Amino acid sequence: MKIQIPEYIQVLIDLLNQNHYNAYVVGGAIRNALLGLPIHDYDLTTDATPDEMLQAFSSYRLFKTGIQHGTITVLSNGQPVEITTFRSENTYEDHRHPSTVSFSNNIEEDCKRRDFTINALCYNKSEGLIDFFGGIEDLQHKIIRCIGNANERIDEDALRILRALRFAGRLSFTIEENTATAIHKQKQLLHYISEERIHNEWVGILETNALSSILTEYSDIIQVFIPELKEYIIQDSLASINQSPLNANIRMAILLKDISNAKEILERLKYSGAEQTVILSCIRNSEYKLSSKIELKQFLSTLNIPFNTYHQYRTAIDPNYQRENIHAYYQEVQNMHEPYQLKNLAINGNTVKELGYQGKDIKDILQRCLNAVIENPENNTIEYLINMIKRTD
The missing domain is CATH 1.10.8 (Helicase, Ruva Protein; domain 3)
Structure with a gap:
């Protein structure tokens, strides 16, 4: 199977090969290529050590920010590309970080330590597509599956709990039974994860196509970091979620609109001031009367977020909201510069x-x-x- 690799990536692989090292594109780029999805960045893995990479790429602009973990970032045609030395399995501390980093010269060892089978696929032109753990079959069957023992993978890095939900939601995949059992069983390990990390994954989950399914099947996991989201609140929100755009702030506003301490929750999850402004403004104006152009202009005079964001939120939560009329009023106000x-x-x-x-x-x-x-x-x-x-x- 042939995968098209951009020239700015291929030149890096070629340079490593010329220096007698193996190199592969690995992870999300290969997964997305096989699914026909956009590829946002390319990660490379190699048997060259960090020092050997520094020597091979001495003519390139590069950054050593992750070098203690075996990663350097090389600028190729203006694009940052992370290149990491093969690593082997190791013990983990605090359910997030490896105790030590051990380099390897074995690509299978490197793939074995990754999270899910669909993220352990690697490729280069000379060897083609390499799949040690059935990732291609899982892609075909739309399955999220931990590599090896699911309980061990989750215990190593509890953030994988939320990554599983994010990938399942984004790709509309099913989480395989053993993996699902492991993330339910070990959900309390999320307490070891920083609020910033949880926030980033949670925003990704909120923006997925299958959010309603995730909220329904994995509400117990979400309640670990948002205990206020009781079962009945989630169930009452599902219809609105299904009517909403893939916008994390709008969807968070939908989930929190009937919870009194919404601001406290947002602060706890390290939402930025800008994110809080959007979410809380939507919630605060959930029932604002808008039945005429004058009422709309009065509302706009106090609104501190883009009207389109509020309009989408209100459309999702309020079946009686006169969406088309209000939109027509808004267009008239804008066109006439009222x-x-x-x-x-x-x-x-x-x-x-x-x-x-x-x-x-x-x-x-x-x-x-x-x-x-x-x-x-x-x-x-x-x-x-x-x-x-x-x-x-």
């Missing part, structure tokens, strides 16, 4: 200040002007607004 924010006013704070007002009065007057032009956009002129201010003085 004012709905203070910055859209024909006057500003300096204008009001010149009329003799100071401090908080300036803000109050500008807000009053905005309310007036939201109802009657044609009145958004300097002359009209100054006269309005003088009349109410």
